[in-house]
Amino acid sequence: SQELEQSPQSLIVQEGKNLTINCTSSKTLYGLYWYKQKYGEGLIFLMMLQKGGEEKSHEKITAKLDEKKQQSSLHITASQPSHAGIYLCGAVVDSNYQLIWGAGTKLIIKP
Amino acid sequence: DVKVTQSSRYLVKRTGEKVFLECVQDMDHENMFWYRQDPGLGLRLIYFSYDVKMKEKGDIPEGYSVSREKKERFSLILESASTNQTSMYLCASMLGSLETQYFGPGTRLLVL
Numbered sequence: 001s002q003e004l005e006q007s008p009q010s011l012i013v014q015e016g017k018n019l020t021i022n023c024t025s026s027k028t029l030y031g032l033y034w035y036k037q038k039y040g041e042g043l044i045f046l047m048m049l050q051k052g053g054e055e056k057s058h059e060k061i062t063a064k065l066d067e068k069k070q071q072s073s074l075h076i077t078a079s080q081p082s083h084a085g086i087y088l089c090g091a092v093v094d095s096n097y098q099l100i101w102g103a104g105t106k107l108i109i110k111p
Numbered sequence: 112d113v114k115v116t117q118s119s120r121y122l123v124k125r126t127g128e129k130v131f132l133e134c135v136q137d138m139d140h141e142n143m144f145w146y147r148q149d150p151g152l153g154l155r156l157i158y159f160s161y162d163v164k165m166k167e168k169g170d171i172p173e174g175y176s177v178s179r180e181k182k183e184r185f186s187l188i189l190e191s192a193s194t195n196q197t198s199m200y201l202c203a204s205m206l207g208s209l210e211t212q213y214f215g216p217g218t219r220l221l222v223l
Binding site for chain 2: 004009030031033035040041042043044045048050088090092098099101102103104
C-alpha cells in the first residue's frame with residue numbers, strides 16, 4: 001500500500017456543490033503540499049501546511065492539517081468548472097528534501 | 112515569476128534509442144528532481160540533485176541516468192529506451208527543504 005493515501009481516487013461533483021479530498025500519511029508529517037494538475041500538464045502549487053491544526057485558504061479552496069491523524073483535507077466550496085483536474089498531495093516525512101506523493105484525485109465538475 | 116521549462120512536451124522514440132530530457136530553471140534553486148507519473152501510481156522519484164555535479168538515486172533509478180553540469184540545468188538520460196519507460200516525465204526544482212517545489216509542464220514520452 002502507498003505511504004500517502006488519497007481518497008477518493010475520483011470524484012464527479014455537480015457544479016456549485018462542495019467537496020472534500022483527503023490525504024492520509026502512514027508516517028509523521030513534517031509538511032504537506034497540495035498541487036493541482038490540468039490533464040497532461042505540470043503541477044501547479046496550491047498550498048503548503050506545516051503545523052498541526054494549520055488551515056489555509058485560497059479563493060474557494062481550503063486545506064487543513066490534522067497532525068494527530070497524520071491527515072490533510074482539501075475542501076472546495078461552490079465548485080466551478082475551473083476546479084476540474086487532478087489534485088495531488090505530497091508530504092515531507094523525514095529531514096531530507098524528498099516528498100512522497102499520493103496517487104491523485106481526479107475531479108470532474110458536471111455543469 | 113518562477114519558471115521551470117522542459118525541452119519537449121511530446122516525444123516519440125524507438126526501443127533502444129538514447130533519449131535526453133532537459134530541464135531548466137531560472138530561480139537559482141539548489142535542488143532539482145526528475146519524476147515519472149503513471150496512472151494510479153502518482154509521482155515516483157527517479158533522481159534528484161542537490162548541487163551541481165551531485166546526484167542521488169530516487170525510488171526508481173533503473174534504466175535512467177542524470178547530469179547536472181550547471182546549476183540551472185538538470186538532464187535525464189534514458190540510455191536505451193524501452194517500452195516500459197513510456198510515461199509522463201516531470202521536472203521540479205526547489206530552494207530548500209519545506210520550500211515549494213516548482214514543476215515544469217512535463218514531457219509525455221512514447222517509446223515504440
